[in-house]
Amino acid sequence: MAFKFNLENVSKLKLDLLTLCSGCKKVEIEGQWYSEWENPKAYDFLMDNYFHHPGKAKVTHTVCPSCLKEHYPELMKKDKINHS
Numbered sequence: 001m002a003f004k005f006n007l008e009n010v011s012k013l014k015l016d017l018l019t020l021c022s023g024c025k026k027v028e029i030e031g032q033w034y035s036e037w038e039n040p041k042a043y044d045f046l047m048d049n050y051f052h053h054p055g056k057a058k059v060t061h062t063v064c065p066s067c068l069k070e071h072y073p074e075l076m077k078k079d080k081i082n083h084s
């Protein structure tokens with residue numbers, strides 16, 4: 001089931017750890033990467049509620065698999081997870 005980042009869904013999120021891709025703003029939830037920002041305000045909401053309130057949840061910035069592949073192919077090789 002695709003997770004849509006509308007405001008309603010985002011406001012329901014109860015995450016202890018929020019993982020963001022610093023490249024494309026995808027968000028990882030339970031091992032899946034989501035980029036379907038139905039409403040840009042949902043992203044702002046997420047930032048307001050998580051990023052700007054570090055006590056509420058930990059936010060880590062990382063690089064999602066597709067950005068890793070695009071920008072850091074050497075790392076992909078090292079990890080042996082390059083399937084292209």
Ligand SMILES: [Zn+2]
Pocket residue numbers: 021022023024025026063064065066067068
């Ligand atoms: Zn990315």
